[in-house]
Amino acid sequence: IWLLATMGNIPRPEFIGIAEKGGNIDVLVQALSGVLNSRSLDLLLVVFSNFAVASSFLGVTLGLFDYLADLFGFDDSAVGRLKTALLTFAPPVVGGLLFPNGFLYAIGYAGLAATIWAAIVPALLARASRKRFGSPKFRVWGGKPMIALILVFGVGNALVHILSSFNLLPVYQ
Template identity: 30%
Template sequence: MKSQSLDAVCVVAGTTIGAGMLGLPMAIGFLGFKVSMVLLLVMWALAFYTSLLLLEVNLQVGTGLNVNMMVKKVLGRWGQIIAVVCLGFLLYAVLVAYVTAMGGIIASALGVSGDAFSTGACSVGFTVVMAVIMFCGTNAIIRFNSLFFLSMLGAMAIAFATLSTTVDVNVLVNVAPDYSYLIGAVPVLFASFSFHFCIPSITSVVGTDTRQLVRIMFWGTLLPLLCYMVWLFLSLGSVPMDQIVNMSGSVDALIKSMCNGSVVIQTILSIFAAFALITSFFGVALSLFDLMAETLRRTNSAKDRIGTTLIVFVPVLVAALLAPGGFIAALAHAGAALAVICILLPCAMSYKLRSEAKAAARKLAYMTPGGNMGIATAAVCGVVILVANYV
């Protein structure tokens, strides 16, 4: 695989795998290991298919065009407004949550986590470093992302190898699924595979080689799937379900239970969480940067890049310092925005472009397999995920 393609795979996989992966056992563990595996496969297939739909649209209307302009060209002004509002809300909220979390992780590493001022200063320092990297350009971001992503995989591999000795297969097999948690788990699972908003940034760097782009989407989503499966195998096989129920959603409690007091394993998992946050941060920040630059018609000059960087990071930093809890709570509704951006809009745009191409007897540059039945099935899944956020 070419270096450029490998970097793009790291962007997709790094954006997909966030520190939220650590909380997956708390979110879907009540369904049992076997049901969780089936749901993971279904959500992966849905995410991969809809990413190909968005790739199809991007190649048709203009390689590298952001979701904002793609929707405007295909669905008109109102579609554009819906897309920009949903995507902007989602990306800003996620970045605020990440800045807050990284501030806490850095403060804890420095031994000042109990001091609100010091934790805020750590958030500021992290944001400034990320802003400088963002200003340096897409290629710099992709290279840094690849470095952190490979480091994250290394930390994950060491932690997984160590934890594998604690797995009890009987704990995995004997858990009876509690299907009352099924509806609530669906949006969480799909959110674990959300990376679609970075596709325009990838095509602007990689180009229009469809075979190469499809391979990037496949491997970039398959890696997170495998990581999620192994993590659920280790966590659900190490901690009995009655203990998970009593943890009240605390990831720290889960990790401590799995580590059996091992400071080394806790440290490795903390390093993994930090790298996972940073790699996901890069993908989200790059998407927001490109969205703002395109929406506000800013060029790639140094002066405009400085302005766009400030537009992206200043509101994020202010919100992280003044009201982190409110914005993190808003992430509970981010699943609805994801369903619109990652499923419903790609389905609508792809269907319209195909209909127009068929009427004009024009061949598309790339068409995702599955036909209209595939689009309809994905759209129904999108509606289910959208509704599940509020049930």
């Protein structure tokens, strides 16, 4: 729905200006508001965009929280959870406060971590488990080709993010 609303209503040349201003959600909402000409739709758009940002932030950081707790071996005590919370939430908060477009960078790098913990690591674990323990009673559909596809997707996603971070990918101008 969001892509249909933005891509279907904002003229293509306006995306150049949106990208030049950092591509933040407020610039996109402002451009869309200029096309809609409706106060009620403007309000709905602002509410929707705020919930979209909040849910993406929470969704990524909740997964990152568990991943970092496992990675650094923090226990489930109050102190362990506090360490994990600081490690999870402090970098995006500091990045968002210090840089005007910090949220985009923070959520991008959190997404990179999500690619590692949600695609690459599980595929490697499934591959290692199948090698070590053989064929279990329950086996997910797809076999080795599915594991390879997930690994290619994960590595490709990470590679695209890294190349984009260094401006090595073509950009619409």
